[in-house]
Amino acid sequence: MRVNMSVFDLFGLDGRVAVITGGSKGLGLWMAEALAEAGADIVLCARKLDQCEEAAQSIARPGMRTLALRCDVSSEDDVKALVDRTATELGRIDILINNAGFIWEEPLEETSTDRWARTIDVNLNGTFYCTREAGRHMIRQNRGKIINMASISGVSAPDPGLSNTVAYSAAKGAIVAFTRDLAHKWCRYNINVNAIAPGYFATKMSKYLVEQRHDYLMDAIRMKRLGQKDDIKGVALFLASDASNYMTGQTVIVDGGIVL
Numbered sequence: 175m176r177v178n179m180s181v182f183d184l185f186g187l188d189g190r191v192a193v194i195t196g197g198s199k200g201l202g203l204w205m206a207e208a209l210a211e212a213g214a215d216i217v218l219c220a221r222k223l224d225q226c227e228e229a230a231q232s233i234a235r236p237g238m239r240t241l242a243l244r245c246d247v248s249s250e251d252d253v254k255a256l257v258d259r260t261a262t263e264l265g266r267i268d269i270l271i272n273n274a275g276f277i278w279e280e281p282l283e284e285t286s287t288d289r290w291a292r293t294i295d296v297n298l299n300g301t302f303y304c305t306r307e308a309g310r311h312m313i314r315q316n317r318g319k320i321i322n323m324a325s326i327s328g329v330s331a332p333d334p335g336l337s338n339t340v341a342y343s344a345a346k347g348a349i350v351a352f353t354r355d356l357a358h359k360w361c362r363y364n365i366n367v368n369a370i371a372p373g374y375f376a377t378k379m380s381k382y383l384v385e386q387r388h389d390y391l392m393d394a395i396r397m398k399r400l401g402q403k404d405d406i407k408g409v410a411l412f413l414a415s416d417a418s419n420y421m422t423g424q425t426v427i428v429d430g431g432i433v434l
Contacts, residue, residue: 184417188213191264196274198225200377207233208407219245247274247300257307269414270308271321272301282340290341297345318365321413324349326373330433357423366422368413373429375401396431
C-alpha cells in the first residue's frame with residue numbers, strides 16, 4: 175500500500191475485481207453499486223440468472239467490466255465454476271462479499287431437519303465454499319478483502335416477538351466466529367477478513383416484518399427507521415477498500431441502534 179494516500183485514493187477501487195453473491199437485489203445489489211461507483215469491476219451471482227443480468231446492467235458504468243453468473247452458493251460445483259470463470263475472464267479476484275442468504279421463520283421445535291440444513295447450507299456452507307475458492311486466488315495474489323454478511327441475529331438474540339429464526343441466528347453466529355478465526359489465519363497472506371451485521375433494512379426480506387410488526391420493529395430500532403441504501407454502501411466500500419487495511423477479524427454492526 176502507498177503511504178500518504180489521499181482520502182479519494184484510500185476509497186478508490188480502480189482496477190480491482192469484486193464478486194458479490196446474492197447480488198441481484200437488496201443489500202447485495204446496493205453494495206455492488208457502491209463498489210462500482212468506486213471503480214471496481216463487478217461480478218454478480220445469484221440463483222436466477224435473468225435477475226443478475228438485469229442488476230449488472232443497472233450498475234454498469236463506462237469503462238467498467240461486469241459479469242452476471244448463475245450460482246447456488248450451497249453447491250460446491252457452482253461456486254468453483256463462479257470463481258474459475260471470474261478468474262479466467264477478469265483475471266483476478268480482489269474482493270469477495272459473501273451476501274447470499276436464506277431465512278425461514280418458525281419455532282425450533284417445529285423446524286424440520288431439511289429446513290435447518292437448507293439454512294445452514296446457504297448461509298454458512300455457502301460462505302465457506304466461496305471464501306475457500308476465492309481465497310486460493312487471493313493467497314496467490316498476496317492480497318484480498320473478504321466481507322462476510324453476518325446479522326444482528328448472530329451477535330444478539332432477537333426477541334421472540336420480533337422474529338423466531340433460531341437456525342438463521344445459529345448460521346450467522348457461526349459466520350462471526352468464522353470471520354474472526356480466518357482473519358487470524360490469513361493475515362500472513364495480506365487478506366483482510368471482516369463482517370457486516372446488518373439490522374432491518376428496507377428490502378423485500380423485511381417486507382413481512384414491516385407489514386405485520388411495524389410498531390414492535392420501530393420500538394426495537396432506536397433510530398426509528400429502517401436502514402436504507404446509503405446506510406450500507408459506505409460500510410461495504412470501507413471494508414472493501416484500502417481505508418480498512420489495518421482492520422481485520424471485526425464484525426461491524428449496522429442496525430440503527432438495536433444492539434447497544
